[in-house]
Amino acid sequence: MIKTSVINIRLLRSLMALMILGLLAACSSAPPKDQSADYESAAPKAETDDLGNMGSIYRSGYGMSLFLDRRARQVGDIITVTLEEKTDASKSSSTATGKESNLGIPTVTLLGRGVTHNGLPVVNSSVSSDQDFSGQGTSSQSNSLTGSITVTVSEVLRNGSLRVRGEKWVTINQGEEFIRIKGIVRPEDIGADNAVPSYKVADARITYSGKGALADANSMGWLGRLFQSVLSPF
Incomplete structure (x- = not known):
C-alpha cells in the first residue's frame, strides 16, 4: 500500500512538472520582432552640387x-x-485493403479413430481470418x-x-x-x-x-x- 502511494506521488509530480514546462513554453513565446526597418x-543618393562652369549656359x-x-x-x-x-x-486520397485466409487442419486420428472429447474433435479442423482496412482524407485551401x-x-x-x-x-x-x-x-x-x-x-x-x-x-x-x-x- 505504501509502495503504491509513493508511485502515485511520483506520477503526480511528473505530470505537474510537464504542466509547468508547457506553461513556461506557452508564456515564454517572444513577441514578434518589429521588422519595420x-x-x-x-x-535616393544625394547629388553633390557642381559649382563648375559658372556663367555658362550648361550647368x-x-x-x-x-x-x-x-x-x-x-x-x-x-x-x-x-x-x-x-x-x-x-488534395484527396482513399485507401482500401482486404485480406482473407482459410486454413484446414485434418482431424487427429488414433488407431484409425478420431480423437474426441465429449463428442467433439480435440483439434479444430479449420482456421479462418478476415482483415479489412479503409481510409479516406481530403484537404483544400484557397x-x-x-x-x-x-x-x-x-x-x-x-x-x-x-x-x-x-x-x-x-x-x-x-x-x-x-x-x-x-x-x-x-x-x-x-x-x-x-x-x-x-x-x-x-x-x-x-x-x-x-x-x-x-x-x-x-x-x-x-x-x-x-x-x-x-x-x-x-
Whole structure:
C-alpha cells in the first residue's frame, strides 16, 4: 500500500512538472520582432552640387530630357505593385485493403479413430481470418489578396534588376492593418503606368496582418497555446 502511494506521488509530480514546462513554453513565446526597418523607404543618393562652369549656359546636374522614360530605374524611385495573389489547392486520397485466409487442419486420428472429447474433435479442423482496412482524407485551401501598394527601389542589381521594398499602414477604429512587400523586379516587367503585378515580383515576401484590439481578439490565449503545445500531456 505504501509502495503504491509513493508511485502515485511520483506520477503526480511528473505530470505537474510537464504542466509547468508547457506553461513556461506557452508564456515564454517572444513577441514578434518589429521588422519595420526592413521595409523602410530607400532615399535616393544625394547629388553633390557642381559649382563648375559658372556663367555658362550648361550647368551639370540641371539637365532635363524630353524623352526620358519616367519608369523606376534608380534607388529611391517609386513603383506601384498591384497585388494579384490567388492560390487554390486541393488534395484527396482513399485507401482500401482486404485480406482473407482459410486454413484446414485434418482431424487427429488414433488407431484409425478420431480423437474426441465429449463428442467433439480435440483439434479444430479449420482456421479462418478476415482483415479489412479503409481510409479516406481530403484537404483544400484557397487564398486571395488584391489591392495595390507603392514601394521604392532599394537597390539596383548588377544585371539591372531592381530590389524593391515598402509598406502601407491603415488605422481603422481600434486596429491597424498593414501590408508589407519586398522582392526583385525586372525593368522589362514595369508597365507604362510605372506599375508591376505582384506575380512578376521574384523572391516576393508579402505580409498582410494587423495590430490592435481586433487582432488580439483573433489570437489564441496563453492557456490555449499551452494545451496546443507539444509538451501538453493531453
